[in-house]
Amino acid sequence: MENLKLPKHIGIIMDGNRRWAKERGLDIRFGHKEGAKTLENTVRYAKEIGIKNITVFAFSTENWKRSKEEVSALMLLLKTYLDTYSKKADTEGIRVRVLGDVSALSEGLRESIKKLEERTKNNTDINFNILINYGGRADILRATKNIAEKVKNGEISIDDIDEELFSNNLYTVGLPDPDVVVRTSGELRTSGFLTWQIVYSEFIFLDKKWPDFTNEDLDEVVRIYQGRKRNFGAEAK
Numbered sequence: 001m002e003n004l005k006l007p008k009h010i011g012i013i014m015d016g017n018r019r020w021a022k023e024r025g026l027d028i029r030f031g032h033k034e035g036a037k038t039l040e041n042t043v044r045y046a047k048e049i050g051i052k053n054i055t056v057f058a059f060s061t062e063n064w065k066r067s068k069e070e071v072s073a074l075m076l077l078l079k080t081y082l083d084t085y086s087k088k089a090d091t092e093g094i095r096v097r098v099l100g101d102v103s104a105l106s107e108g109l110r111e112s113i114k115k116l117e118e119r120t121k122n123n124t125d126i127n128f129n130i131l132i133n134y135g136g137r138a139d140i141l142r143a144t145k146n147i148a149e150k151v152k153n154g155e156i157s158i159d160d161i162d163e164e165l166f167s168n169n170l171y172t173v174g175l176p177d178p179d180v181v182v183r184t185s186g187e188l189r190t191s192g193f194l195t196w197q198i199v200y201s202e203f204i205f206l207d208k209k210w211p212d213f214t215n216e217d218l219d220e221v222v223r224i225y226q227g228r229k230r231n232f233g234a235e236a237k
Contacts, residue, residue, distance in 0.1 A: 005226045007179035009053035010046065011201065013193050014039065016185030016209025029073045034211035036081050043094060045215045047126040049222070053175055054128055057193050061101070061135035075109060078132065082112045086119050093125030099171040100134030101142075127175065134171065136195025143169035143196075172197055180225045184210045202228050 014035055021031030039056060046054050059074060066074075082098075089096050098113045105113075113132075146169045150156045156165070167173065177197045181190070186207040190198065204221055206213070 009178045011178035011181040012056045013183040014210040020209040020211045059132045086116045093123045095123040100132045136192035
């Protein structure tokens with residue numbers, strides 16, 4: 001993979017796990033498990049080709065609306081995944097962070113998140129960010145409330161509020177905005193994925209379902225990105 005113009009940050013909306021399983025007459029949980037395997041392989045390969053940041057949508061604030069059985073299965077899978085991935089991520093130089101409102105998660109899952117983040121916090125090969133109980137509007141509202149509280153307490157003035165300050169109050173503080181966002185399974189929407197951060201991201205929508213995503217697909221994503229001209233609001237030349 002050519003390093004010229006590699007995206008610094010790739011965002012992925014992993015869609016299609018359930019449909020992948022249903023098409024094969026399998027339990028939905030099997031689709032999520034296969035999706036987790038694909039995710040692990042994708043992060044590893046992203047690191048190998050020089051991507052420094054990757055952020056994936058694992059569970060949105062809207063996903064609580066799914067059946068209790070599926071939500072429970074997803075939470076168990078997430079905990080199992082984080083627990084088993086901890087040693088592997090540390091060995092492979094991957095720093096893992098979970099972004100979102102973890103207060104709504106079970107104590108056991110919060111503990112798993114804490115241990116994984118602590119174990120991998122000094123790794124520098126790639127930042128792997130997992131959005132759990134995350135919503136773009138909720139992220140913006142949270143940042144707004146944090147800033148309003150600081151103004152109220154006299155820590156900052158209204159005139160101090162700019163895009164940089166606002167970005168520093170989002171869950172993604174310290175991360176560059178995604179250069180490219182990928183969504184699988186043929187869906188053509190962002191569904192609250194990093195709403196503030198993706199204002200100038202390039203979008204790539206793939207028809208294949210997430211468990212079928214391969215290293216070659218990631219290569220193609222990078223090639224498509226490298227062929228795009230990004231003007232950031234300036235006149236195209």
